[in-house]
Amino acid sequence: MKDSRLQISPDAESLSRSAAELFVRQAQLSVKARGRYSVALSGGVTPQRTYELLAADPFRDQVPWPEVHVFWTDERCVPPDDPRSNEGMIRRLLLERVRIPASQIHPIRCSQSPQRDARHYEELLRDFFAEQTSFLDLIVLGLGEDGHTASLFPHTPELKEQKRWVSEGYLAEQDLFRVTLTFPFINRAEMAVFLVSGASKAGVLHEVLEGPFTPDRLPAQLIQPANENLLWIVDREAGSKLEGAPKNRPV
Numbered sequence: 001m002k003d004s005r006l007q008i009s010p011d012a013e014s015l016s017r018s019a020a021e022l023f024v025r026q027a028q029l030s031v032k033a034r035g036r037y038s039v040a041l042s043g044g045v046t047p048q049r050t051y052e053l054l055a056a057d058p059f060r061d062q063v064p065w066p067e068v069h070v071f072w073t074d075e076r077c078v079p080p081d082d083p084r085s086n087e088g089m090i091r092r093l094l095l096e097r098v099r100i101p102a103s104q105i106h107p108i109r110c111s112q113s114p115q116r117d118a119r120h121y122e123e124l125l126r127d128f129f130a131e132q133t134s135f136l137d138l139i140v141l142g143l144g145e146d147g148h149t150a151s152l153f154p155h156t157p158e159l160k161e162q163k164r165w166v167s168e169g170y171l172a173e174q175d176l177f178r179v180t181l182t183f184p185f186i187n188r189a190e191m192a193v194f195l196v197s198g199a200s201k202a203g204v205l206h207e208v209l210e211g212p213f214t215p216d217r218l219p220a221q222l223i224q225p226a227n228e229n230l231l232w233i234v235d236r237e238a239g240s241k242l243e244g245a246p247k248n249r250p251v
Contacts, residue, residue, distance in 0.1 A: 125185065
């Protein structure tokens with residue numbers, strides 16, 4: 001992962017604040033350059049505090065929400081009011097608290113079949129970006145303890161996808177279908193950022209960033225934006241096994 005940049009924060013709160021600052025900065029730059037800001041947000045525990053910060057002062061008033069378009073990195077095929085729903089979590093913590101037009105919120109909806117839902121979301125993306133020379137301005141990603149990101153899991157067919165922007169998959173251990181953005185689309189983003197927190201992620205983070213390239217086992221290694229604009233914001237616990245990781249100060 002030689003093309004990625006690493007920022008180590010002292011703790012999870014500092015990580016969340018750095019991510020919120022990045023969101024604001026990219027929003028302002030994108031709106032100035034292109035007149036809108038398109039971002040894909042992820043579920044999981046780590047980004048939740050960032051969403052809360054963005055929904056409150058001082059960050060809330062620094063984002064040009066009328067020009068923001070929100071997409072999702074992936075979704076579990078459950079109703080939006082299900083506790084496992086990424087849409088429900090992001091709406092509750094962020095979108096219901098800011099002045100973003102409802103028409104600019106683009107969730108992944110699992111209402112028909114996973115295959116048709118994935119096809120429908122891809123059509124939405126292709127329509128939205130049809131006349132654009134750039135794609136997502138920012139995509140926010142997490143890292144699972146098994147090396148997955150979005151809903152791209154180890155040793156699954158979705159890792160081989162070369163053409164589709166959105167794919168469906170079935171996770172047997174959870175008995176659950178998911179819909180996810182694929183690597184061909186994720187890697188078109190202007191910027192991708194991973195948020196990784198906690199000692200339980202230290203081992204896999206070390207493997208992804210400093211271990212051999214084994215993407216079938218560690219799908220997060222396939223995140224390689226075409227413009228090489230990839231940032232990892234991690235807290236000290238998550239980064240504790242990285243070579244040269246600071247023990248007493250952030251970098």
